[in-house]
Amino acid sequence: MDSAPTFDDAVRSVRAGELDADAAADALIAELSDHELLGLLDGDAGPWVLPLIPWLLISRPFVAGAVKRLGIPGIRFSDGARGVVIGRSTAFPVAMARAATWDPELEQQVGRAIGLETRARGANYSASVCVNLLRHPAWGRAQECYGEDPVLTGRMGTAITRGLQANAMACVKHFALNSMEDMRFEVDVSVDEHALHEVYLPHFKAIVDAGAASLMTAYNQVRGRYMDVNAPLLTDVLRTEWGFEGFVSSDWVFGTHDAVASLQAGMEIEMPLRLRRARELPHALRTGRLDRSTVLQAAHRILRTTLLHYANRDTDEPGPAAVASPEHRALARQVAAESIVLLKNEPVGTGTGTDSAPLLPLSPGIRSIAVVGRLADRENIGDHGSSRVRPPSTVSPLRGLRAALPNVRITTASGRSARTAAAAASRAEVAIVVVGLDQHDEGETVLTATVELGVLGAAFTTGVLRGPLSGLVRLSARFVRGGDRRSLALRASDIELIEAVTAANPRTVVVLIGGSAILTEGWSERVPALAMAWYGGMEGGRALADVLTGASEPTGRLPFAIPTDPAHLTPFDRTATQVVYDGSWGQRKLDADGHAAAFPFGFGLGYTTLEHELVSHSFGDSAGPAAGSAEVRVRNPGDREGTTVIQLYAADVSLDRPVAQLLGFQRVTVPAGGESVIQVELDAVPTLQRDPATHEWSPRPGEWMLLAAQHSPLSWTGARPLRPTPPAPAARRPRAASS
Template sequence: MTTSVSTVGPDDRPWQNTSLPAAKRAELLLQAMTLEEKLAQLGSRWIGNDMADAEVPAEESLNVAPLQDVFAESGAVSLKEASRHGLGHLTRVWGSVPLTVEEGLAELMRQHHVVLEGSRLGVPALVHEECLTGFTTYGATVYPAAIAWGATFDPELVERMAAAIGRDMAAVGVHQGLSPVLDVVRDYRWGRVEETIGEDPYLVAMLGSAYVRGLQSAGVIATLKHFAGYSASRAGRNHGPVSMGRRELLDVILPTFEAAIATASAGSVMNSYSDVDGVPAGADPWLLTEVLRGDWGFSGTVVSDYWAVPFLASMHRVAADHIDAGALALAAGIDVELPDTLGFGPGLLERVKSGEVSEDLVDRAARRLLVQKVQLGLLDPDWTPESSVSQGEVDLDSPANRALARELAERSVILLDAGSALPLLGQDRPALQRVAVVGPCAGDPKTFMGCYAFPNHVLPRYPDRGLGIDVQNAVDALQHELGSAELVYQQGCAVTGDDRSGFDAAVDAARSADLCVAYVGDLAGLFGHGSSGEGCDAEDLRLPGVQSELLAQLLDTGTPVVIVVVSGRPYALGDFAGRAAGLVQAFMPGEEGGTAIAGVLSGRLVPSGKLPVQIPRHAGGQPNTYLQPPLGSGESAGISALDATPLFPFGFGGSYTKFEVDNLRLSATEVPTDGEFTVAVRVRNTGSRAGDEVIQLYLHDVLAQVARPLKLLTGFARVSLEPGAATDITFHVHADRTAYTAKDLRRIVEPGDLEVLVGTSSADLPCRGIVRIAGEVRVVGHDRTMITPVDLTPIAGDATATGGA
């Protein structure tokens, strides 16, 4: 049963006329609003942030956002008071405390009705939630972390996952998802590496855009974050300042966001906490207005990261107080303040009334949000909170979801080195009688999940609630995979800390076994409550805690040791790679991760994941990412005592079958600066098993105005091949794909020689050629070609091909 939501009669609501364009309807509503009502649309309220749940002792309360406890005290007002003039957003109704679907729907209905019935115009609030590893709520599917999406090199699969996430969110009334993260990894020590898709702008752009398309196909707005520069903080420290010139920002950081807007029509952008060269993103009109709106034509909303507006005063100190911060943020281009209203509150209202802040800025921001509310159907005459959610039973961890999570996990596991032991099962393998399973990631399924997965994000505050979903740990998954072999499990040590009391039992188990499988790596958390995740930055790239010592002692037993790294960032493995009987990398593979890893270990699955980041040899942060000019690469050996050569390069990943890439064909050896050429190669499965390979195209600008990367990923295609089958892969490369930011900061296509490199990783590129770009320097903009289309043509009748970007 619904109630009257406004004192305004239906004849006085022309904005509810669905025959009018969205912009016109939004304008009609804006004209009907008082200044207080317009400004209220720019704010939000987070009821779950009050931390008033009686089940949670104050000393056990853990923040899920930076300085959450501080702002909970300073900004908390009742929802009724916060929305007496209306409200822009409801914050994290589903993601703040563990709620069943029934409880969540009831709470959502309650909050909606408070907003609707307490304000004059009865404009509904938009509901947003986190969704990076799936819908961040109790009992919802936990998919692999974003760094694992990168390992799949499979945009189509990521799009299907995002569509499933979007359908679940839409079914329970969520309108906007705060994903994907389009930050490009610049320092592996940064805690949020797990939330990124990788270290290459094209890979991040292609998979991030696929996520946007998938989520928005379900009617849920995607939010690109963090705009921009957050991942390049000094020393990888969360919220650290960013020492970056404008050219690097334009060539490495911004293209991922630009592509998601140009190719996927992303509906929202979230600002970064960081300052770049001293200018905080949340107060940067060049970034948020000139580039985003003017150059790129973005028409959606810019929402603040949580408390990024008051941070302009308290952290960046470019504003005197949160009122001043609100004025700066509004002028720069932030439209909606999340998660609570501080900077866009009563103080800003007084500044607008006094004329210090133009009301046009308020109108500009409110107009953008109201257009989205029209597009979401919130301003339709028949919209009610009850009608906006599914009327049937909602299963947030359905069998279909789990199958999709398993597919992603399986495609993301990376074989670094098969060594002498992998695969564990096969006709040429001796039967395993006794297997020691050791390590902190073997028995705890939470290690499979990222910091924005609900079990790691919120449930540490509720230790009696379990995980909310069924997740098999690595030990049980491997036991199921190996059948009759006896498995002996010893943890050995925790992920973090210096407790070595479990070493002896673990070493004894390994010594008495035919084989030892050691699962080491991370446990994600927030703000120091984990080894990976937001605010969990690393001093160096050693495995956390005493795990490296445990591995050394296991390797000393003489028993073959297969090392499985389950982590959110790459760790330095140079001390172990030559001694291990097998080496596998699994980037936080989600709730189906145990089964996926076990399948790769046994050989039931042929691994096909590829590294979206490099694996360092040394713990001291070497190397940087693969995007390096000559002086930052292994080619500079001899000029520094630090070796920049990685242990395993970007794009690398092994298999249990073999592939050959050859027969390079270039459609032209010279093309104009506005022309196009094709690059074709043939890939053949020369092994005995069906498998997938990812063919990668890199370009190298031989001579340029500025120092350019030695290799830059420009196209890729995932191909599935039966034994003996072959496929021709043709990349369509427009000259725009060679564009870069010149000395004068214009993006140009420059004439000159271009080296074309094709292979299976950034270091294995057997096919090489030269194409000359001819003509005059050409300046390009947002309308340039941003993707490299790929054609797959099977040669053998039993070949199949999927993917490609």
């Protein structure tokens, strides 16, 4: 390599094996001035860009650490957990919907597609991996995560990371314990060692172990420290215990609380602009308050990771045609169809008797349908926060049904008048009611366009920026939409609509749209067919039609439990500044407290019923996540092909109320009349405990049993011992007396 290497030189040397990434990064660092060196540690644009962030975010990558004279591209950020936010891109179903597929291989395909579109838009760094646990379904950003279970979250997060990093570095967020929205800037999370390391961190570690390039810190505090300055987590756990070698960036604008301390704690990049660090680091470095070694270490991590990515990413450069390509649209439709969860499907009277078959799929001979509800013809594909994707087109449920059923008379009503909707339903063979949530009910706390000036004012106020404009721009600050949910129930008008339509036509299908659990108590008993269709992305309407007509099997399974009563869940105070995270939430809390779920974790129906049998399993005392596997036989006695998700659960059955722990899962499709034997990998972590002193993992005490199921089990009848029973010690012979 020449004495003045460029970034491209370094990439070629790493790719050819002439230099390792560490040496190549150090060679580039040796050429940097102090100004350029410190410039690696924050965004490249100045503070005057702050009010323009919402517009710039959807028009180009945000760059940090570019050095033009050496060709260093910097990290080039694009957001979007359901696609690329820049321009008009493929809008996939939200992450929660994709979690409902329980299909990591499919999620890896989604990651690859998002990575290709990210790269085609000029970005190399994608914040598409959100793996915070759904501690409570009222969390406003629930739709961006993969549900309430650490194993499911880890498997899906690992899959999208692997797919994404063929073309873009993954930014995994939000590290750590971020599960509420309205108070995300202030809340302090208290957590014990068990819950921290055995519940809220294992899925992050799984993704780190899979090679994630980067993590983003959360806004919240953990144990009294904001995450950007939380050395116990950023250094002691992430770096020392887990061995993470990538870089850490801040959440945006308000995610950096101390320029020097955050760097010392292990956060390499302040995003997205030149704010605190640009103002404070040069002086701190000159005066010795900041050690040069700390700066060099951060620079090394950033450049080493970026070089490795460029050296190993796909060699083919995607062009504009990759964005919202026919292949990606087809993938979005497939994912949306596989995500839909059929919660209820019963026979219903026709006036001449009782059908022998459930209401769904719709009869091929159907002649008339009424599609009603305020969300029936809406382009309702998720919240309007930083993950918002603007596709070139969107198919609503009504449009999807009309396209799928061109010879069926389809009438519609907006739902504003329950009486009008009921009249339309009474004249149709089947009524389909589309209700649920939208960006006003849940999502990232978003500011209006005028309020973006208010963000700038807040930046001045909090000390991120200072200047005479602060008073002016603060005048326009007001929140308008999104945030944590105030209720888990449907709107009263939606419930009124359902009741009116089911009274007018008992052959009614209710389709729920939303990002997490929606309570169904009080009205679902009158509904013969009920489906959760999520925020289904740009092809969601077509996918819904595929499932309702039977062109596709409903294969989705819930990634969380839906309770009968919100009081059965862990408390959720959207105004709290102090919260305690423990190991009891979601289905685990329902199990521990003896409350049956309305629909348990992992639940979902199909159009045929499959049977399963645990054949054998192996499971040792390994302290790692790869504990063993199970062999399960799945039979399909029905007359049509069927798909299910076989789920392996363990529990300590010595407890009065055993608490199910998901260890592994596998989707399987079985032809009519056929059977299949599948292997399911098992994760040990839910059955292990971590020693806080030694950081060693060992089996939890108790009588642990294993059960194969198709959702979180209600009974442990038929379960098998998880670990082999150790043989009894052989009787010891008396030792001969020595002479």
